[in-house]
Amino acid sequence: MSTTDAPIPARTVRRAVVTGGAGFLGSHLCTELRRREVEVVCLDNFLTGSAANIEHLVGDPGFRLVQCDMTDYVHVPGDVDLVLHFASPASPIDYLKLPIHTLKVGSIGTNHALGLAKDKGARFVLASTSEVYGDPQVHPQPESYWGHVNPVGPRGVYDEAKRYAEALTVAYRAEHGVDTAIVRIFNTFGPRMRPFDGRAIPTFIRQALAGEPLTVAGDGSQTRSVCYVSDLVRGILALADSGHSGPMNIGNPHELSVLRIAEDVLAATGSASSLEFVGRPVDDPQVRRPDTTLAAEVLGWAPEVAWEEGLRRTVEWFRTALEASAAPAAHRAG
Known part of the structure; x- marks a missing residue:
């Protein structure tokens, strides 16, 4: 391990920028x-984020919201102990619609952060992604794997934006001595x-609750490893606290087929919807599962929320949120 990669002692975090x-x-x-009593400055341009996600924090004196675009110059007055860089379109529907912005926030935005x-x-903690591994030829994927990525395919704008962001993060650590970490999120x-x-x-939950067919890509045999959000957040903040530079995989190593996910959503929602098999997207990975040995050894981290319990909580939230959004529409129609 070089001196630039050596862990840096943990610091007290009083104020963070997200x-x-x-x-x-x-x-x-x-x-x-x-919840940990850290003061938070939230930066977002609401291109893919939502004010509803943070409305419970508005009015909290320890929370400040600044509407801005990370591709523009960003100034935050006062002390900052931690920068968590999570600004980027992250779903295919978003980065396929916003390819240039995705590349700019991964490059210019990461430089500003x-x-x-x-x-x-x-x-500094960079939110990278399992997409840096592409359609992997090594399974499960360890941090040492360099990936199998198509830079000119439709997913390339997101994959390469994150790969560039990782390289830039390493360069800032080496040249400027910035205390950085890279988390690869599954x-x-x-x-x-x-x-x-x-x-x-x-998509499956929305379709099931609406009584629509669940659109399964291909034959559904491709796999994903899905992690409940509270486990992921716990892992990210443990990495932030550790002083470790990463890259570090954070995700659930329990692998499920897409077909199994669809079938479990039907069971969890009680829906009578059918399954409809559709074409797979270009460069859609066949397998995806993290090797989380490093996170276990360095952080003592492992996911705690079982798939079935996480799905139950997620379905419950979606049911409430969709009913709430439908109520004003029904009132207007009446």
Whole structure:
């Protein structure tokens, strides 16, 4: 291990900046940081985030919301101990619609977030992704695997944005001595996911609750390893506290087929919906499962919420959220 990779002693975090803090993962990080009595500055341009995700924090004197775009210059007054960089479109439906912005937030936005951490002497954590492994030829995927990525395919804008962001993070650590870490996030699910974000679990739940056919890509034999959001947040903050530089996989190593996920959603919702098999997206990975040995050894981390329990909580949240959104529409129609 080189001196630039050596763990840095843990620091006390009193104030944190979360970019993309109104998104699915960012908002859960903001919530957990405030539960730990850390002051939070949430930066978001609401391109894919939602004000509803953080409305429970608005009015909290320890929470500050700043609407801004990370591709523009960002200034945060006062001390900052931790920068969590989570600003980016993350679902295929978003980054296929916003390819240039996705590349810019991964490059320019990451540069601005790293510059903020450098200026403040703060710990920096980059939200990278299992997508850096592409359609993997090594299974499960350890952090040492370099990946199998198509840079000119439709998913390339997201894959390469994150791979560049990782390289830039390493460069800031080596050249400027910034205390950095890289977390590679595998498939995650839970409350606050958008019903129409295009990912399998929220899509299946939305379709099941609406009585629509569940659209399973291909024959459904491709696998995903899905982690409940509270476990993921716990792992990310443990990495932030550790001083370890990563890259580090955080995700659930329990592997499920997409068909099994669809069938479990039907059971959890009690829906009588049918399954409809559709074409698979271009470069859709056949397998995806993290090797989490490093997280277990360094952080003592392992997921705690079982798939069935996480799914039950997520279905309950979606049912309530969809009923609440339907009520105003029904009132207007009446």
